[in-house]
Amino acid sequence: xxxxxxxxxxxxxxxxxxxxxxxxxxxxxxxxxxxxxxxxxxxxxxxxxxxxxxxxxxxxxxxxxxxxxxxxxxxxxxxxxxxxxxxxxxxxxxxxxxxxxxxxxxxxxxxxxxxxxxxxxxxxxxxxxxxxxxxxxxxxxxxxxxxxxxxxxxxxxxxxxxxxxxxxxxxxxxxxxxxxxxxxxxxxxxxxxxxxxxxxxxxxxxxxxxxxxxxxxxxxxxxxxxxxxxxxxxxxxxxxxxxxxxxxxxxxxxxxxxxxxxxxxxxxxxxxxxxxxxxxxxxxxxxxxxxxxxxxxxxxxxxxxxxxxxxxxxxxxxxxxxxxxxxxxxxxxxxxxxxxxxxxxxxxxxxxxxxxxxxxxxxxxxxxxxxxxxxxxxxxxxx
Amino acid sequence: xxxxxxxxxxxxxxxxxxxxxxxxxxxxxxxxxxxxxxxxxxxxxxxxxxxxxxxxxxxxxxxxxxxxxxxxxxxxxxxxxxxxxxxxxxxxxxxxxxxxxxxxxxxxxxxxxxxxxxxx
Numbered sequence: 001x002x003x004x005x006x007x008x009x010x011x012x013x014x015x016x017x018x019x020x021x022x023x024x025x026x027x028x029x030x031x032x033x034x035x036x037x038x039x040x041x042x043x044x045x046x047x048x049x050x051x052x053x054x055x056x057x058x059x060x061x062x063x064x065x066x067x068x069x070x071x072x073x074x075x076x077x078x079x080x081x082x083x084x085x086x087x088x089x090x091x092x093x094x095x096x097x098x099x100x101x102x103x104x105x106x107x108x109x110x111x112x113x114x115x116x117x118x119x120x121x122x123x124x125x126x127x128x129x130x131x132x133x134x135x136x137x138x139x140x141x142x143x144x145x146x147x148x149x150x151x152x153x154x155x156x157x158x159x160x161x162x163x164x165x166x167x168x169x170x171x172x173x174x175x176x177x178x179x180x181x182x183x184x185x186x187x188x189x190x191x192x193x194x195x196x197x198x199x200x201x202x203x204x205x206x207x208x209x210x211x212x213x214x215x216x217x218x219x220x221x222x223x224x225x226x227x228x229x230x231x232x233x234x235x236x237x238x239x240x241x242x243x244x245x246x247x248x249x250x251x252x253x254x255x256x257x258x259x260x261x262x263x264x265x266x267x268x269x270x271x272x273x274x275x276x277x278x279x280x281x282x283x284x285x286x287x288x289x290x291x292x293x294x295x296x297x298x299x300x301x302x303x304x305x306x307x308x309x310x311x312x313x314x315x316x317x318x319x320x321x322x323x324x325x326x327x328x329x330x331x332x333x334x335x336x337x338x339x340x341x342x343x344x345x346x347x348x349x350x351x352x353x354x355x356x357x358x359x360x361x362x363x364x365x366x367x368x369x370x371x372x373x374x375x376x377x378x379x380x381x382x383x
Numbered sequence: 384x385x386x387x388x389x390x391x392x393x394x395x396x397x398x399x400x401x402x403x404x405x406x407x408x409x410x411x412x413x414x415x416x417x418x419x420x421x422x423x424x425x426x427x428x429x430x431x432x433x434x435x436x437x438x439x440x441x442x443x444x445x446x447x448x449x450x451x452x453x454x455x456x457x458x459x460x461x462x463x464x465x466x467x468x469x470x471x472x473x474x475x476x477x478x479x480x481x482x483x484x485x486x487x488x489x490x491x492x493x494x495x496x497x498x499x500x501x502x503x
Contacts (some may be wrong), residue, residue, distance in 0.1 A: 129391065130417040131468040133497050136456050137447055144445035145458055152443075152481040196456075197446040197477065245458050245468040246417075250443055 003234065003265040007383035009095040010222035010229030013042025013215035014339045019328045020179040022209040023116040027058045028069050030211030031111025035070060038213035043226035044105060049215070050074055051103030053090035055081040057112055057122045057331045066109060076103040082239065083125075083366025084279055086110075087334040088373035092235035094216045104217065108338075111211035112330035121207060122331050125367070128243040137196065139281065140204060142244035142368030144196035147284040149250040151198060156287065156302030158198050162189035164283040165202050165325050167311035172322025174312060174352035179208050180326040189283075203283040205324035205333065212335035214342065219383065230342040231383045233359070234266030235375035244368040251299070255292035255363060255372040262361075262374035263294075270294045273376075274356045275344050276316065277337040279365035280323040286310070289363050290318075293374065317354045320344060334364040338377075345379050358382055390418035393432070398496040403437050403487050405465060406430040416465035437487025438462050438503060446476040455479050459500055461487075473501040 015037025018030045052074040054062035063077040076097045094106035114122040150156045172178035192200035222229035238254035241247045278289040287301030296304040310318040321327040321340040341360035343349050358379045397404040406415040408422050409429040421428045439461040446453050455476035460466045471479045485500035
C-alpha cells in the first residue's frame with residue numbers, strides 16, 4: 001500500500017552561496033543568499049515562503065534568526081537540530097506540514113563561514129561529561145574509534161578507507177564547483193598526516209564555508225514551476241545515542257533502521273536506486289552507510305568500495321559531487337546532499353551527470369554517528 | 384523528593400573516596416554506566432551502587448596526535464558489560480590493542496579523580 005506521504009511534496013528550488021571560501025561573509029549572509037537563490041530557482045518570491053526549517057552551528061534559535069533576517073513571518077517552523085542530518089529530517093517535517101496545509105512553501109536553509117572565520121569546525125555541541133576529561137577531539141576521535149573497530153572486526157584495510165577518498169576526489173574532478181580538485185591516489189591518502197589513528201587528514205572532510213537552501217511545495221503546485229520536481233518518496237530518521245561511548249555497536253549505525261523505514265515508505269528497494277548521496281564526513285562513513293542501508297553485507301563495505309567501485313565508471317553511483325571529502329563541507333553538509341540529488345534528477349550535473357537518474361537516496365548523518373536520516377527523492381517517472 | 388544528590392554527583396563523590404562504583408538494577412541485575420536515574424530502555428529505578436573490580440577489555444582505540452604529543456583514547460568494556468570512554472596508560476598509545484585486557488586505576492587530573500586503565 002502506498003504511504004500517504006509518498007510523492008505528495010517535492011523539492012522545486014535549490015540554491016547555494018559561497019561554497020568553498022567566502023571571506024567577509026557571515027553565516028546568516030550565506031544562508032540568506034542561498035535561500036534567495038533557491039526561491040528564485042523555484043520561480044517563487046520571498047513573500048511566497050511561509051514555512052522555515054533551519055539548523056546551523058551558530059544560531060541557538062535558527063528559525064527566529066532566519067525569519068528576522070529575511071523578514072518572513074512563517075506559519076510553520078521547525079529548528080530540529082540533529083547535526084548534519086537536520087536537513088533530511090526537515091524534508092520529512094516539511095512534507096508533513098505541507099501535506100497538512102500548515103504551510104504552502106517550505107524553505108530549508110543553512111549557512112556557515114567556519115573556514116574563513118576560524119578555519120576549524122564550529123560546533124555548539126556541548127562536552128559530554130563522561131567523555132570530556134579524556135580529551136577526545138570529536139568528531140574525529142569518534143569516527144576513528146568506529147573505523148578502528150570496523151578494521152578489527154571485519155578486516156577492513158586503511159587502503160579501502162583511502163579508496164573512498166580517492167573515489168570522492170575523482171567525482172570532484174568532474175565538478176567545477178568542488179573545492180578540492182586535482183589528483184589524489186591511495187598512496188597520497190595513506191601518507192597524509194595521521195590525525196587520529198587510523199584516519200589521516202585525507203580521510204577527513206573539508207572545512208569550507210557555504211550556504212545552501214531548498215524549497216519544497218506540494219506536488220500539485222510543483223509541476224507548474226520552473227524545474228522538473230524532485231518528489232519526496234520516503235524519509236525516516238533513527239537515533240540511538242548521543243556520545244560515541246554510548247553507541248551500542250560501533251560498526252552498526254542507526255541507518256540500518258532509518259534506511260528500511262524510508263524504503264518502506266517509498267515502496268522501493270536498493271536495486272531501484274540510481275544515485276546514493278551518503279554523508280561522508282570521514283571515509284569510514286561511506287563504508288558504514290553502504291552496509292547499513294543494504295547495498296552490501298555488514299562487514300563487506302571495505303571490500304565493496306575498493307578499486308574505484310564507487311568512483312566514476314564504478315558499479316554504484318555514490319557522492320557524485322565529490323562529497324564532503326572533496327566538494328564542500330561547511331560544518332553541516334546535509335543540505336548539499338539534497339542539492340546534488342536534485343541536480344542529478346534534473347539532469348543538470350554536467351560532466352558528472354549520471355545516465356539513469358530517476359531515484360536518489362540521500363542519507364544524512366549527525367553528531368558522532370548519532371543521528372541517521374534517510375530520504376528518497378524521485379523524478380516525475382516515479383510518482 | 385528529588386532533592387537528594389543525583390547519581391552523577393554520587394559517582395564523583397565515590398571516586399573522590401577512591402572507589403570506582405557503577406550502578407546495578409536490583410531486580411534485573413543489569414549494570415548501568417554512565418550513572419543514571421533509571422535503567423535506559425526499561426526504566427527500572429532500583430539502581431544500587433556496586434564497586435567494580437575495574438577489569439575489562441579495550442573495545443575500540445585511537446591515538447590522538449597533536450603538536451604537544453600523542454595520547455590514547457579508548458572505549459573500554461568492563462566485564463560487567465558496560466562501556467566507557469577512557470584511556471590506556473603505561474604503554475605507548477599506539478601499542479594499545481582492541482581486545483587487550485585492562486584494569487582500572489583512579490588517577491588525579493587537574494585536581495579531580497579520573498578513571499584510567501593500565502594493561503592487566
